[in-house]
Amino acid sequence: MTEISRSLARGIESQGVSVDLIDGERDINTKLTIYNYIALGAVGTTLFGGKIDPSIPRFLSNSGMVAGKRSFAFLAKKGLRNSKTLRVLMKAMEHEGMFLKLSDVFRIPEEAEAIGKKLHLE
Template sequence: MRIAVISVPSQRKAPPDYVVSLAKGMESMGHRVDVIDAWTDDGMRLPGYEYIVVAAEPLSFFSGKMPEALTKVLSGGSSLGGKKSAAFLRKSGPFSAKALTNLMRAMEKEGMYINWSDIILNAPHAEALGKRIGS
């Protein structure tokens, strides 16, 4: 299966270790995985994927808000309605559940069908979650 992993860190930087581990877990199961940086990519390639995974983190430790790069990359990909997807959030602070809700709302606003969501604790946990996608 072709899977796009959208990395949405709180600020412009290389994909964090948990995103790389998530992709590594999916690749170990035989999937073709591309990591897309939400800060630099426009999202035009997203409709070509069978499954879309969004791995995000909130703006700050005490915030449930998502970075503006998330809405930019999701709105850039036309025809995402009905696309199967998963929402993952890196655990950070007391408002992680609120941030995960905000992440899923942004995805559902674009018409994506979220069939799995979870909070990532660390890189090994992310790799284990990646191995469960598509099984």
């Protein structure tokens, strides 16, 4: 997940945009209120999909005002039924009022960088 996140950040930075990488497990007191666009990534926690780490919704609920923020949900491909896991992540984001513009599942970091170069952040 770390390498995919870094690759996505490189792609976004190629558009001339500043990017901060935040690890939701380590940076638990980080507030996302100041950000205009939020890309949130996860890895499924089960082989058959449909579950994300429970710390993700907890992090979002404690991260300040995220309602109405434009966002991008992504997964690092793992196991089966990744689209089900992605829907769970998206539901957690929408529960906090985030406005999802795009979602994707990445198999390799190069895919993430390519998408980062094409994201419409404005």
